[in-house]
Amino acid sequence: MAIDKRVASAAEALDGIEDGATVLISGFGGAGFPNIMIRALRDRDLKGLTLVVNSATHPFSYTHELIEAGQVQKVICSAARGRGKEPSPFEKLWMDGKIELECLPQGTFAERIRAGGAGIPAFYTPVGFGTDLAAGKEVRRFGDVDCVLETAITGDLALIRGDVADRYGNVIFRHAQANFGPAMATAARITVAEVRETQAEPIAPERVQLSGVYVNRAVAVGDAR
């Protein structure tokens, strides 16, 4: 059967995602948040999710709606501080001990996901050595560099945002939209690309930024963010 990864709706794109899933969500600074898919995930009303997302509190991402709805058990991120004086939904639950947090240096966060998608179970990095974020982690010295052992992150679902996807799942990004998307797409059992538009004709090979090998489902949402 001819491959066609385009699906008709955001809800359909989440078929097979269950309670307790680990969900990787892309986005940085307002670019690349798959907000239509995040809302669809919220509407699925799952419990006990682990979110792997760079910021737990960014105001432009709808991640906080999943958190506020009590669907999230744990967040792995590099930023967990709200901007306002009042605590963010994440911070309230975290202070009440109702949500677990793993805070990582952003590059270690990205590399753990990349490693997960590249078949590397763990790696040593100098980043974080001697800091609170390395507490309890295995350390080793290479030459004169002290390093911390970090393990790979994989997940059940990756939600990423791109500009265009073709029927084969190949994706193009706009500007800084890619951020964590390409790495996350490699590290999840099911990757959903939320894009502005999908097309039947293949994207020119040299323009593809994320191979369709890593994308299972593509949903066109127009300019909505």
Add this chain to the structure above:
Amino acid sequence: MKPLTRNQMAWRAAQDVEDGTVVNLGIGIPVLVSDYLPEGRDVFFQSENGVIGVGPAATPEQEDPDLVDAGSRRITLRPGATIVDSAASFAMIRGGHIDVTILGAFEVASNGDLANWDMRIPNKGPLVGGAMDLAVGAKAVRVIMEHNTRKGEPRLLDACRLPVTALECVKRIYTDIAVIDVEATGFVVREIVEGLSPDELRARTEAELSIPQDVGVLRAPDLG
């Protein structure tokens, strides 16, 4: 004695940015450095979200929500700019391909330890972002910060009191009253703001300062 303003501190740091380098600017005062680059210096500003070649902030007509920097500012691109994904961006940072990072800080110790990520604010979550990666990975780490806290407490310390970001990484510090290098022997003062004596500078600093006889004068133009 007139301490430097935020813009003047950024101006002073900009004078040391060398032609042809790749530079990452932290959020806050450091991002202002790009406004004061001396004429004729061709520099690529790297932003941790994968933009290499950040241009001036976007005007309202230029604004594009998909084109932002590490501080979520809407930006433009300079000629020759490229955009990579976050994993590649941090490989660039960790791999030693960034010549200089200029960061804000809460404290610096005389051995170069940096504390700039966790102020221990009550009722707020942690926020580390790319601070640790930059402090470890960039070839040179420079810091811009006020010499003292709002309460007048010192920030140049024998040992950091706040949680550290990285060990022995800071090479130069620009404060509102001095420019200070971190050498094997500790802090060495290179410039002191006009009208401040070495003893007055020492009184505002916890760690020992080495102040050479020929120490320079810290001056910046009136930037309004």
